[in-house]
Amino acid sequence: MLETNLQETALKQGVSRRDFLKFCSMMAGVLALPRSYSTYIEQALAAPKRLPVIWLELQDCAGCTEALLRATAPTVSQLVLDVLSVDYHETIMAAAGDLAEAAKQASIKAGGYLLVVEGSIPTGDGGVYCTVGGKTALQLLEEAASNAVAVVAVGNCASFGGWPKAGPNPTGATYVSELVTDKPVMNLPGCPYNPVNLTAAIVHFLTFGELPAMDDLHRPLFAYGARIHDNCPRRGHFDAGEFVVAWGDEGHNKGFCLYKMGCKGPVTFHNCPAVGYNDGTSWPIKAGHGCIACSEPDFWELGVYNLADLQQYAPPTTYAPVQLPTQKVDPATAGVIGAMAGVAVGAAGVAAYKALSKSDEDESAPPAQNAKK
Ligand code: SF4
Structure with missing residues (x-):
């Protein structure tokens, strides 16, 4: 021993x-x-x-x-x-x-x-x-x-x-x-x-x-436990309909969403956005390539350039009513806000990784974490 x-x-x-x-x-x-x-x-x-x-x-x-x-x-x-x-x-x-x-x-x-x-x-x-x-x-x-x-x-x-x-x-x-x-x-x-x-x-x-x-x-x-698509720093571009359509195009240079290049983030569960690889240096989507669903069963059969099935994962077609701002927002400002939202999603993942966002409630003893199959 x-x-x-x-x-x-x-x-x-x-x-x-x-x-x-x-x-x-x-x-x-x-x-x-x-x-x-x-x-x-x-x-x-x-x-x-x-x-x-x-x-x-x-x-x-x-x-x-x-x-x-x-x-x-x-x-x-x-x-x-x-x-x-x-x-x-x-x-x-x-x-x-x-x-x-x-x-x-x-x-x-x-x-x-x-x-x-x-x-x-x-x-x-x-x-x-x-x-x-x-x-x-x-x-x-x-x-x-x-x-x-x-x-x-x-x-x-x-x-x-x-x-x-x-x-x-x-x-x-x-x-x-x-x-x-x-x-x-x-x-x-x-x-x-x-x-x-x-x-x-x-x-x-x-x-x-x-x-x-x-x-x-x-x-x-x-x-x-979380879908890559829901924590992706490019998600703001997905929601805004801003996509890369060819490697090296303007959208690629601007960091747009990689869905149309076959990204499988919408059907993949993994904590890559939070922890990254190589000491958190990078991960595929950060490096400019779509997710290939390598944490899912039969990922090799999905096809790198086939589009992920969004039927179950698309945003709802109806939304709760929102309070519209009284001031007019020009398109450029809206773009900045969209980008900030994307950064916030990414930042939330990083914050989880750094253990800085957890509540300190009910921490008197370490309960069993198991739910073994
Ligand atoms: S499709 Fe891929 S690149 Fe686009 S937001 Fe989802 S996970 Fe990110």
Whole structure:
């Protein structure tokens, strides 16, 4: 058992206590918890314990592992993973061959670990399309899931089958929750998934002893509870009918809505507008490309340039009556107000991420957050 804890590790690596507390506060924000819950997160991370983790890479491109490794410079976010006991990860572990297999078998025998799965599971032709050490992906999954306390599927491939499952699906690829039915399974879809959400989910697990509340697709609500279209900084342009119609056109240069370029934001649930990728640096729509719905099932089948189905997601055709201003507003001013509204929507998401907008009501104890499927 590790004699230190995350806070001590952070201090040794030059992270100030102030930054550590900011990290705890940020995690509370990502988890949509009141800011004062950062105290409970701090206490959980200060406990001298490690959560054993087995990470399987199956039918994948290793993009989710790449996202994990490139998530950030050495900060407390990364230290969370340092303090975990990652007993098996084919790509990043030092051991190989029999030594690696022995480490995994010891962890499975001991039990009590979190199983993280990356990649889909090919079941066609006896599973010959993905084998490691003479075992098929299906055998590896069943073996590793047998003693796990919970399973986390990272990326769209493990969550929903991803591109390996796209038609005609020659390998018979399927996904974790289709095969593991006797354990709590949490999906963190994305292509790749966002490491911020894995960190937050682990922090939740360490703090409350259970997985966070999830939707009917096993996705945690803190990360997949809101539609991208509803938090998009370009939404003001959508509502104003201002669209990009060709790459590099005037609308593209002005940051107009990307719906007509195939953006799937109206049918996609993910917290990209709030947390972004690469330490919040950017995300597809901010970079000028439409959302491709990589956190949704069968996203590969939607077609990059096909228009998202707005039938269920369009604004209502009737609105509540409004008090019209007595002064006349010229079109230029109206445009500025529309742009401000778009900024406000984006700012709200960022504020949630920074945990600055939560009420401090009813924070006397950390209630269970779970609504496991
Ligand atoms: S269609 Fe896409 S770019 Fe346009 S507002 Fe919705 S999410 Fe944003």
